[in-house]
Amino acid sequence: MKKIAIYIFSLTLFSFTSCSMFELDNYAAPAETLQGEVVDAATGEPVLTDQGSEGITVRLTELSYGDNVSHNPDFNCMPDGTFQNTKLFKGTYNVNLFGPFIPLVREDNRGVPLADETQTVNIEGVTKVKFEVQPFLKVEWVSEPVVTNGKITAKVRVTRGVSEEDFRSKIEPMGGYSNSFLNVTDIQLFVSYSSSVGYRARDDRWSSKIEYSGSEFNSLLGETITIESNGTIPSGRVVFVRAAARINYDTPRGSGTRRWNYNAPEEVMIP
Numbered sequence: 001m002k003k004i005a006i007y008i009f010s011l012t013l014f015s016f017t018s019c020s021m022f023e024l025d026n027y028a029a030p031a032e033t034l035q036g037e038v039v040d041a042a043t044g045e046p047v048l049t050d051q052g053s054e055g056i057t058v059r060l061t062e063l064s065y066g067d068n069v070s071h072n073p074d075f076n077c078m079p080d081g082t083f084q085n086t087k088l089f090k091g092t093y094n095v096n097l098f099g100p101f102i103p104l105v106r107e108d109n110r111g112v113p114l115a116d117e118t119q120t121v122n123i124e125g126v127t128k129v130k131f132e133v134q135p136f137l138k139v140e141w142v143s144e145p146v147v148t149n150g151k152i153t154a155k156v157r158v159t160r161g162v163s164e165e166d167f168r169s170k171i172e173p174m175g176g177y178s179n180s181f182l183n184v185t186d187i188q189l190f191v192s193y194s195s196s197v198g199y200r201a202r203d204d205r206w207s208s209k210i211e212y213s214g215s216e217f218n219s220l221l222g223e224t225i226t227i228e229s230n231g232t233i234p235s236g237r238v239v240f241v242r243a244a245a246r247i248n249y250d251t252p253r254g255s256g257t258r259r260w261n262y263n264a265p266e267e268v269m270i271p
Helices: 002-025 164-174 216-220
Strands: 032-040 057-062 082-088 091-098 105-107 113-116 119-123 126-133 137-141 146-148 151-160 184-192 208-211 224-228 237-247 266-270
Touching (some): 032 091, 032 119, 057 082, 151 184, 151 237, 184 216, 184 224
Parallel strands (some): 032 126
Antiparallel strands (some): 105 113, 137 151, 146 151
């Protein structure tokens, strides 16, 4: 009799627990949308990026239930510098970005806040945000890429998107400053069949790079740089190319992720 009573009690407890579980499942699915764009504060032009963790990362932290909360899973911008998340709950969120530009949140080595250029928004329906940032570099096509015998020759120009003085004034107070942070370390020519060409969508058979040591590139800022693809691209194919460059500074600081600034992709027919 005692065993039967225990069995009935356990069955009743399971029934109540099951009902509670079903009640939790009845909450509406997240359906609010955040749309954003990232532009150069000086020119208003989009900050072009890579659709991967080396591009622009978006971090949302919901503040509706207090300040001591964990951030949502990070997601990435699209190559044109825009981003969108359509699966959010209604609420108040802090929006932070990590990319190839001056960090939005800056603290000294003791954790004392120096600047906070993030945005806090109430997300309901479709909410739009715009970030004006200071990109590290600006990469431009000097002329259209040229194809010769299955090889692409590209001419690009790299300039600073933020002056050395402005960079230093904002980064040095964070501690551990080095003049080497401003060094341009490499220029890449990414080649791919995908229009989303970049580090994450590249064909290693044809993509190429030029690496620079120390401050070697300083004298080449603003000059025309010629870079040629590797291998031989088969004729009759259409490929996409982009150039990218980066400096010796990781964002977030200490993450080891040095992010490229890009130019716009070009479609190239291989005759």
